[in-house]
Amino acid sequence: MKKLLSFLLSLSMLASMAVIPAKAEETVMPLNASRIDSEKLPSGNLIYLGTASANVKEEDAVYSFPIYREGDLSEEASVTIHSLDLTAIYGEDYIILDDNAEKTGDGVSILERYATAEADTDETSDNISEENTDIENYSEFDSEMAQQFADEVVPDAMAGIEYSSSTTVTFAPGENEKTVKFKILDDKKSEGTEGFSLLLVNPDNAELYEVTSLSVNIEDDEPKEKSVVSFSRNSYTSKDGNATVTIKRKNAEYSLCDFTLLSSSITAVAGENYEEQIKTVTFIPYETEKTIEIPVSGEGEFKLLMSDMTGCESGKYAETVVKIKNNADDESDISLMGNENQTNDITINGLKYNVKYTMPSDNSKDPAEGKIYATGDGTHNYDIPPEVGTYYFATETNRDGLFYYDGYWGDKPWGCGHWDNKYEIDTRERNMGSSHYGKLEYYHTSMWDKGGVWTHSKTVPSVYYQYMTPDMESTSSAFGGQLARFKIANNDNIVINESKSEKFGRTLDAMPATLLNNNQPLNGNISMEIHSADEDKSKTPKSYVRFYGVAAMYKKxxxxxxxxxxxxxxxxxxxxxxxxxxxxxxxxxxxxxxxxxxxxxxxxxxxxxxxxxxxxxxxxxxxxxxxxxxxxxxxxxxxxxxxxxxxxxxxxxxxxxxxxxxxxxx
Structure with a gap:
């Protein structure tokens, strides 16, 4: 498995081969290819590919490559071509131009499948960050390595992996060459370099020889996107001789990125109170969270910092403070558990507001709501910020909140599908900013099925509000067709239905809903619903939504x-x-x-x-x-x-x- 991941990661950083320029869509551009000298061929009826690797631009263009046949040509022969979606997706990034080509895959790349598989998470992470020497120099990956992968890794590692398409090429008697075409699809999304492989399998009346795999890399023409990495909190407290620090990563999840983790003393002494940190932290593709354990003793404080970032940039917390305590549950740590007044900043339609709330002293509870205050927009500046709304947090009812996470509809996913509806929390984080949210995820691998998940709230009075807008983000762009929806119900009847498609970052501007019904104020009690859904029978979207709350703005x-x-x-x-x-x-x-x-x-x-x-x-x-x-x-x-x-x-x-x-x- 280490060889498999090494190869896949090398594909994403490939840079040494010449890039074939893309031309007009109707022009077919042959890849560089050549026959093997007949004197070097063994006896027998043989079939092989004319090239083992190629780099192409992500532009709508058609390319071709030959399949050669040698030996006795008096009878008909055939071979099947299987495509493997290493990081590119068949039907989204490329297709085989053959009337007999049949799509068989589920729209998930091999890299994503293996990088996110729970059974392989620990092994994969260790191999990449500590042991893997095959990918130290990404630019050295070449066609020879590709062929080695095809010969040594594919037969074993790919045995349990479904291919994404299949087509059969038939040689007529006397025919010694066939041309196969594939088309690159420009999807206008920043995805980094993507790759797929075409494998020759199941020959009939012939044997496969030497070059049986063609590896194609698609160089993205969109602006490069970087991952954002951040400590999950601005401070941590040790417990039982260990400080556990969480680092989170978002955006450009398909890429490989790393940074140097450094420690700096405040009152604690390195080597005496804590283990000094100078090490590289690496996120492999689709890895979004890492936990760092640091042995500590005695008391004091030290700082952790991020430096020398490659393929990523720092997020909200680029540094954090670690507090070393003999007993994290003693009175000196009560500040983490007591009633705390907190403030989060939000922006609606370009205007900035403060959300003020109190964290409960009982760590099994979260605030249900906070008060929204105007901070001024350059025209109106307030000495004392006025209260302009209520912020309803996504807190679940089991934690004294308003929302129920129990809504499911449609076709139940199977296999690699996903159906998740829950309130995600970090009980160590005494702030509701980004660590407490509703996790609404639906993914079905079949394009003929559809469904979704949703959360709904207890009722709240509408008479005070002019409009309501959800604080949320859609975190995946995989396969297209993602759908997020905000609904408002009055007496169990849906009266407002706002939606937004595709991936979008955290915002309160995606689905504002004015509380009017037939141009009249919507009075009485209302309930709110947040949906994540797949309603497109031509795609298999990963509809992954994070829901943080709803800003209900007062009438002015x-x-x-x-x-x-x-x-x-x-x-x-x-x-x-x-x-x-x-x-x-x-x-x-x-x-x-x-x-x-x-x-x-x-x-x-x-x-x-x-x-x-x-x-x-x-x-x-x-x-x-x-x-x-x-x-x-x-x-x-x-x-x-x-x-x-x-x-x-x-x-x-x-x-x-x-x-x-x-x-x-x-």
């Missing part, structure tokens, strides 16, 4: 306050002009003071009622409250004259009460 109104006019006072025969009485506009716990400003509705009525406050007025050098509010006029202007309403208080309110209480006058 702009309030303009027109101050009362100046008053005249008489003292005897003398008239005094006073300054206007100053009224301040407040709204519960929201910001006060400006004459014109925005207010947001709020589930807590004490935080959103409009309050008028009379400030002191100066009259002839004397300050005080020389007036009172006897009434006011409220104009509600949605922007159209026909809908503009003016209400006089208390006159119209008294009239309203009188209309309801006919036997009593107010």
């Amino acid at each position: 109104v702009n309030v303009e306050l027109n101050q009362p006019s100046a008053q005249e006072y008489y003292i005897g025969n003398e008239k005094i002009n006073a300054l206007p009485m100053q009224v301040e506009l407040n709204s519960g716990a929201q910001i006060a003071g400006s004459k014109t400003r925005d207010f947001w509705t709020n589930p807590n009525e004490d935080d959103c009622n409009i309050v008028f406050t009379i400030n002191d007025t100066d009259i002839n050098g004397h300050k005080g409250k020389y007036g009172y509010i006897s009434g006011y006029k409220i104009t509600i202007d949605p922007g159209t004259n026909d809908d503009k309403i003016t209400v006089n208080y208390p006159e119209e309110f008294i009239s309203y009460l009188n209309s309801k209480k006919r036997n009593k006058t107010f």
Whole structure:
């Protein structure tokens, strides 16, 4: 298996052979090929390939290669060609141009299958990062290595692997050469160098000789994408003489990347309190997480850093602090478990907000919601950020959250398929930023089947909200056709259905949903649903969604306050002009003071009622409250004259009460 992975990884870094330029789609470009000198051939009826390897560009183009036949040509002979999807996928990256070619694969590359197989995870990781010397110089991989792979590794390692396509080539009597064509498909996705192999098998009336495998590498023409690696937390605490550190990787999962892990003392002493770290950490393709164990003793702190990054860049936590404690459960570590006020930053439509929440002291629970505060957009800057929404975390009900992870529909995957619906947590991380999320994954290897998974919430009131938007990402682009969906139900009826296709990074801008029903506000209680689905019967997408929460943004109104006019006072025969009485506009716990400003509705009525406050007025050098509010006029202007309403208080309110209480006058 080590040879297999060495070969596959070498394919992804191949650079030594000349690249055949792609031309117009209708032009067939023959690969460099040659016959073996007849004097060097053994006796017998033989079939072999004219070339063993080639590099091509990822552009729509057609290439050809010959299959040669030697010996007695008086009778008909045939051979079957099987394609192996090493890293390229048949039907997505390439196809065989033959009417008899039949697709037989499941759309998963051999590299991805073996790199992600649970049974081989530990062995694979160790081989690549520590022992494997076959791939130290990727540029030295050549056709000789490809042939060695075909001769030595393929018969054993490929025995249990399904080929992705099959076609049979038949030689008529007297015919000594056949030409086979394949087409490269440009899928406009950044995937790095991909490779596939064409193998000659099952000869009839002939024997296979020497060159029986053609390895083709497709050099990506899209901008190169790098992986992002990060420590999962900004600090770790040791336990039982060990510090366990987790490193996560995302983006460009198909590639190989590495970096140097370094340690630096803070108060702990290297070699005495902890084992000094200077080593290379390697992520093989489709490996997304690594755990580092560091022996420690005594007490103190040291830092871990990432350096010399190849094929990747640092993410949120490029360094982390490790705290060494004799007993991680003693009182000195209570800070990790106590009630902690936390803040996460989010961005919606280019505007930045803070989500503030409290982590429960009980580590078996997570917060169900947080409060969203506006931080200013350059036009409106707030001394005291106003509360503008509620952030509903993806927390499952078993951890005191709102969401149930129990929704499945459609065809149940089999074999290499995937059907996962759960709340993923890191109980060591006392922050909800990226370590707590809903994991919604559906993958069926058959394009004729479809299905999906979803999570749904308990009900929440909609009367306060203008719109809701999910915080989520679609993490896989494999095979195309991924579908993520956001639904809102009112009394069990789906009234909003927003969706987004293909892979996308974490965002709150993918599926905003305005809470309107027939252009009217959607009132009452509503529930939220997040779906990950395959509804395309022409593809086999890996619909993998990470769901972090939903931002429910309050309805916003702009309030303009027109101050009362100046008053005249008489003292005897003398008239005094006073300054206007100053009224301040407040709204519960929201910001006060400006004459014109925005207010947001709020589930807590004490935080959103409009309050008028009379400030002191100066009259002839004397300050005080020389007036009172006897009434006011409220104009509600949605922007159209026909809908503009003016209400006089208390006159119209008294009239309203009188209309309801006919036997009593107010």
